[in-house]
Amino acid sequence: MNKYKPVIGLEIHVELKTKSKMFCGCPAVFFGKKPNTQTCPVCLGLPGALPVPNRKAIDWTILIGKALNCKINEVSKFDRKHYFYPDLPKGYQISQYDEPIAIDGSLKLKIKNEKLKIEEKTFRITRVHLEEDTGKLLHVGADTLVDFNRSGVPLVEVVTEPDFDNADDVKRFLEELQVIIRYLGVSDADMEKGSMRLEPNISVRKLEVGSWELEERKKPQTSNHKPQTFLPKYKVEVKNINSFRFVKQAIEYEVERQIGILEKGETPMQETRGFDDKKGITYGQRSKEEAHDYRYFPEPDIPPMTFSKKYIEGIEVPELPNQKVERYLKLGLRYSNAFTLTRNKKLNDLFEETTSKIKVQDKIQVTDIANLLINKREFANLSSEELYRKLKELKSPKQFDEKLLDTTINQLIGVNKKAVEDYKKGKENAIMFLVGQVMGEMKGKADAKTVISKLKAQMSNPNLKSKN
Amino acid sequence: MELTSLTLKEALEGLENKKFSSVELVKSHISRIKKFNKKINAFVTICEEEALKQAREADKLIAKKAKNALLGIPIALKDNWVTKGVKSTAASKVLDNYVPQYDATAIVRLKAAGAIIIGKTNLDAWGHGSSGEHSDYGNTLNPWDYSRVTGGSSSGSGAAVSAGMALVGTGTDTGGSIRQPAAFCNVVGLKPTYGRVSRYGIIAMASSTDSIGHLTKTVWDSARVLSVTAGFDPMDATTGKNEVPDYEEILRGKISGLKIGIPKEYFGKGTDEIVADACHKALKVLEDLGCKLVNISLPHTKYAYPVYAVIQTSEVSSNLLRYDGVRYGNERKMFGDEAKRRIMMGTHSLSSGYADKYYHQSLKGRTLIIRDFMEAYKKVDVIACPVWPFLPFKFDERAIDPLKMYLSDVFTAPANVSGNPSLSVPAGFSRDKLPIGIQFMGPNYSEDLLYKVAYAYEQETKWYLEKPKLKE
Structure with missing residues (x-):
C-alpha cells in the first residue's frame, strides 16, 4: 500500500486573443511577428505612459469565471505586483491581488478510476483573475534580447485548490479547461505556443496507516468548504511545462523526487523548479530564501471596477x-x-x-x-x-446513370446470346452471369436489383427476337 | 513696450491687434532667458530654433485671423512633461539624455491651441522636493532674492514666469509642487482637481496624487490655460468626463454671498505671523467684497501630511522601478539622495509585515481627510488658508534636515490627499519684499469657483503688477 499521497494545486495562465492588448491599442496577436513591431509607450512602460484597461478582456475573464462556476465579484480592481526582470518594463506587473474578478468556482469531471469505472470528481477553483503578460527574452549567443510584442497581452490566471492527487487527473482537468476556453472563443489555449501555461504546485503527504482513508471521508465535496485535510508544510512550484505531453512527466518525476527525500526522513525544500523536457526532470531555480515580496498595492492608474448584477448576467456562457x-x-x-x-x-x-x-x-x-x-x-x-x-x-439506393445502364444492357444482351438463350430456356442462373457482366461494365455504379429487373424486362422484349 | 512684462491676456490682445508679432514676443522672452538664466537657472533646455520656427508659423495664422486659445504664446514646460523629440529629464541624471518619442496629452492640447514651447524648466528631480534644491542640474534661484529658494518642485516654472522668461510655466503638483513656487515667486499656481487634466505623458511621481497644472501671472491667464488642458483623455483612465466650463466667463461673476471657510488648523502654532497676517488681510478684502467668513475645523489635518508621505513614497518607490538600468542609459545608482530616500521609505511601507501598519493604515487616514473636506464643503463654498507656513527660506536652511523640509508641505498636501482643486494666488509681501501666497481650496471640479474668488481678490489687490528686479 502506498504510504504517500501527492497534493497538487494548479496555476494556469491563458492568453486572451483580444484584438488589442490589455492596457493599450497595440495588437494582442504577436505569434510570428517581427520583434518589437507591436509596441507603444504604454506596453514599453515609457516614462509618463498610463494603462487603460481593455473592456473585452475584462468581459472575457468574467465569462471564463462563469464557465468555471465562479462567483463574480461585483467590485474588482487591479494591483501592482513588483519584481525585477528585464522582460517586465515597468518593474511591476499589473495584476489582481485581493479582489480578483472571479472566485470560488469548481469544475466537475467524469474520470475513469483504477477499476476503469467512470466516476465524477470535483476540482475547486480558487480564483480567476486578469493581468498582463510580460515581454519575451531571447538568448542569442552571449547576448540577451528583449521582444516587447508580448508585453501587455491580456493574461488570465486560473488558480485551483490543491485538489489533485495524481498526474492523470491534472492532465484530464487541463484538457477540459482547454476545450472550455476554446468553446468560449477567448483564446487558442495552445500549450506549445504558450497561450496556455501550467504551473503546478506539488507536495507529497506522508500517510499514517489508515488515517488517509478517514481524512478522505471527512473531506467535503462542496466547493465552498476548505478541506479539513492537512496540507504539507512545503510546496514546490514547477515552471516551463509547455506541452500536455510533459504535464504527466513533470508531475510524476517531481512526486518521485519528493518521496525520495521524505523516505530519507527529510522535508523537501520550498522552491520553484524548472522542467527540462529533454531530460524529463525538474531542476532547482529559486529557493524560498530568494522568494519575492511583491509589495502589492492597488494600481492607482486604474480606478476600481464595479459590475452590476445585470451586467454580469448579460455575459452569457454558451x-x-x-x-x-x-x-x-x-x-x-x-x-x-x-x-x-x-x-x-x-x-x-x-x-x-x-x-x-x-x-x-x-x-x-x-x-x-x-x-x-x-x-x-x-x-x-x-x-x-x-x-x-x-x-x-x-x-439511399445508389445513384446511377440509367441511360448508360440501358445501353449497356442492350449491348450485352446482343453480345452474350448464349446466356440469353439459356435464360430463355429457363436457366435462371444464366441471368446472374449477365448481371455480373453489366455490373463490371458499369464499374459497380449500378444497383443489382435494378439491373436484374431491367435485364428480365429486356429479355422478354419481343423486339429482341426480331433482331435474330 | 517690454513684452516680457505682459500678462498672457495682454500678450494675446497685442498679437491680435498686431501691436507685435509672435516672433517678437518669442525673441524677447528668449533674450531674457539668455540674459538671466545663467544666474537663475530656471531652464534646463531652451528650444530657440524650434520656437522661432513655430512663431513664424503662428504669425502666418494670426494674419489669417486664426483665434486659437494660445496662438503664438511662448510657454515653458516643466521637464517632467514628456516632449516628443525634446530631452525630458525630470531633472534627474538617470534620464540625462532621454529624448521621448511622444508628447504628453496636455502638450498635444497646448500645441493645438497654438502655444510655442520655448524650453523645459528645472525642478526637484522627479518632483521630489519643496525648494528646488534637489535638482541634478543645480538650484533655481528665487528672482525676488537670489539667496532664497523658489519653492518646489516646479521651481523652474515658478522662477521663469516670475522673471518674465515665459508667459506660462507648466507644473505638476503632487503635494504642493505648483502652489509652493507660485507663492514664493508671486505668481498664480493652479493644482486642478485630480483627474481634471490628463496625466498621460507626465513622468509619474505619486500616481494617486499627481495633479497637472500651471503657473501664470494672473488668474485670468490660469483660467485660459486650464480651458485648453482640461478634459477627459482616453489615454488616462483617471480623468473625469465632467464638462469643461467656460472659466473666463465664470470668473467675472459676483462673489458676494459666498461663504469662505477659515480652518483653524492652518492658522495655529507653526504658521509664521507674517504669513497668517497676509492671509487675514486677504480674507478681509474678500469680506469687503461681500463674502462671508466662516471659522471651520478640519480635524484630521494633522494626519494629512503623514498619510501623504506614506502614500506618496510608496507610489514613488513603485513608479521609479522602471528606471532599472536596462534602458535609458543610466544605472539606479544615478538617483539622487532624495529619490533614494523616498524609494527606501516607500519600499518599506509596502513590504509584507509593514504594509498594514503604513500603507493600508494611510489609506484609511486618507478616507478621513476626504471626509473632513466633504463635511466642510457642506458649510462653506471655498476654504482659504496659507500655502506655506513661512516665507521663502535661504538655500541649505532646510535641506540639511529632510524632516523639516517635508513638513513644508503641511498646508498643500491635504488637497492632494483629498484630490480637491486648490489655487495659490499672490497675497502680498513681507517687509523684505518676499512674496506670500494664499490658497483657495474647493470641492472637486470647482476650479471655476476658485477662479471667481481669486479673480475678485486679484482685481482688488493686483499684486501681480509687482515685478522682481533681476540682476545678471
Whole structure:
C-alpha cells in the first residue's frame, strides 16, 4: 500500500486573443511577428505612459469565471505586483491581488478510476483573475534580447485548490479547461505556443496507516468548504511545462523526487523548479530564501471596477462541452462518442450543424452522423452540407446513370446470346452471369436489383427476337 | 513696450491687434532667458530654433485671423512633461539624455491651441522636493532674492514666469509642487482637481496624487490655460468626463454671498505671523467684497501630511522601478539622495509585515481627510488658508534636515490627499519684499469657483503688477 499521497494545486495562465492588448491599442496577436513591431509607450512602460484597461478582456475573464462556476465579484480592481526582470518594463506587473474578478468556482469531471469505472470528481477553483503578460527574452549567443510584442497581452490566471492527487487527473482537468476556453472563443489555449501555461504546485503527504482513508471521508465535496485535510508544510512550484505531453512527466518525476527525500526522513525544500523536457526532470531555480515580496498595492492608474448584477448576467456562457455530452447521451449517443465529439470545437460545430439539417424523410439519425464523423475522420473536413449529402447517399439506393445502364444492357444482351438463350430456356442462373457482366461494365455504379429487373424486362422484349 | 512684462491676456490682445508679432514676443522672452538664466537657472533646455520656427508659423495664422486659445504664446514646460523629440529629464541624471518619442496629452492640447514651447524648466528631480534644491542640474534661484529658494518642485516654472522668461510655466503638483513656487515667486499656481487634466505623458511621481497644472501671472491667464488642458483623455483612465466650463466667463461673476471657510488648523502654532497676517488681510478684502467668513475645523489635518508621505513614497518607490538600468542609459545608482530616500521609505511601507501598519493604515487616514473636506464643503463654498507656513527660506536652511523640509508641505498636501482643486494666488509681501501666497481650496471640479474668488481678490489687490528686479 502506498504510504504517500501527492497534493497538487494548479496555476494556469491563458492568453486572451483580444484584438488589442490589455492596457493599450497595440495588437494582442504577436505569434510570428517581427520583434518589437507591436509596441507603444504604454506596453514599453515609457516614462509618463498610463494603462487603460481593455473592456473585452475584462468581459472575457468574467465569462471564463462563469464557465468555471465562479462567483463574480461585483467590485474588482487591479494591483501592482513588483519584481525585477528585464522582460517586465515597468518593474511591476499589473495584476489582481485581493479582489480578483472571479472566485470560488469548481469544475466537475467524469474520470475513469483504477477499476476503469467512470466516476465524477470535483476540482475547486480558487480564483480567476486578469493581468498582463510580460515581454519575451531571447538568448542569442552571449547576448540577451528583449521582444516587447508580448508585453501587455491580456493574461488570465486560473488558480485551483490543491485538489489533485495524481498526474492523470491534472492532465484530464487541463484538457477540459482547454476545450472550455476554446468553446468560449477567448483564446487558442495552445500549450506549445504558450497561450496556455501550467504551473503546478506539488507536495507529497506522508500517510499514517489508515488515517488517509478517514481524512478522505471527512473531506467535503462542496466547493465552498476548505478541506479539513492537512496540507504539507512545503510546496514546490514547477515552471516551463509547455506541452500536455510533459504535464504527466513533470508531475510524476517531481512526486518521485519528493518521496525520495521524505523516505530519507527529510522535508523537501520550498522552491520553484524548472522542467527540462529533454531530460524529463525538474531542476532547482529559486529557493524560498530568494522568494519575492511583491509589495502589492492597488494600481492607482486604474480606478476600481464595479459590475452590476445585470451586467454580469448579460455575459452569457454558451453550452459547454460537458453539458453537450449530457445532451448527446440523451440523444442516444454512446459516452465515448459523445465525449469525442465535444473535444474539438470545429468537429463539434460540424456535428451540430449537420444534425440541425436532419429531415424526417431522409431517415438519418443523430447517431448516424456521430458514427460517420468518428469512424471516418476524413469527413471531418467536409462542410455540413457536403456531409449531409454523403449521409443521404449512403442511406439511399445508389445513384446511377440509367441511360448508360440501358445501353449497356442492350449491348450485352446482343453480345452474350448464349446466356440469353439459356435464360430463355429457363436457366435462371444464366441471368446472374449477365448481371455480373453489366455490373463490371458499369464499374459497380449500378444497383443489382435494378439491373436484374431491367435485364428480365429486356429479355422478354419481343423486339429482341426480331433482331435474330 | 517690454513684452516680457505682459500678462498672457495682454500678450494675446497685442498679437491680435498686431501691436507685435509672435516672433517678437518669442525673441524677447528668449533674450531674457539668455540674459538671466545663467544666474537663475530656471531652464534646463531652451528650444530657440524650434520656437522661432513655430512663431513664424503662428504669425502666418494670426494674419489669417486664426483665434486659437494660445496662438503664438511662448510657454515653458516643466521637464517632467514628456516632449516628443525634446530631452525630458525630470531633472534627474538617470534620464540625462532621454529624448521621448511622444508628447504628453496636455502638450498635444497646448500645441493645438497654438502655444510655442520655448524650453523645459528645472525642478526637484522627479518632483521630489519643496525648494528646488534637489535638482541634478543645480538650484533655481528665487528672482525676488537670489539667496532664497523658489519653492518646489516646479521651481523652474515658478522662477521663469516670475522673471518674465515665459508667459506660462507648466507644473505638476503632487503635494504642493505648483502652489509652493507660485507663492514664493508671486505668481498664480493652479493644482486642478485630480483627474481634471490628463496625466498621460507626465513622468509619474505619486500616481494617486499627481495633479497637472500651471503657473501664470494672473488668474485670468490660469483660467485660459486650464480651458485648453482640461478634459477627459482616453489615454488616462483617471480623468473625469465632467464638462469643461467656460472659466473666463465664470470668473467675472459676483462673489458676494459666498461663504469662505477659515480652518483653524492652518492658522495655529507653526504658521509664521507674517504669513497668517497676509492671509487675514486677504480674507478681509474678500469680506469687503461681500463674502462671508466662516471659522471651520478640519480635524484630521494633522494626519494629512503623514498619510501623504506614506502614500506618496510608496507610489514613488513603485513608479521609479522602471528606471532599472536596462534602458535609458543610466544605472539606479544615478538617483539622487532624495529619490533614494523616498524609494527606501516607500519600499518599506509596502513590504509584507509593514504594509498594514503604513500603507493600508494611510489609506484609511486618507478616507478621513476626504471626509473632513466633504463635511466642510457642506458649510462653506471655498476654504482659504496659507500655502506655506513661512516665507521663502535661504538655500541649505532646510535641506540639511529632510524632516523639516517635508513638513513644508503641511498646508498643500491635504488637497492632494483629498484630490480637491486648490489655487495659490499672490497675497502680498513681507517687509523684505518676499512674496506670500494664499490658497483657495474647493470641492472637486470647482476650479471655476476658485477662479471667481481669486479673480475678485486679484482685481482688488493686483499684486501681480509687482515685478522682481533681476540682476545678471
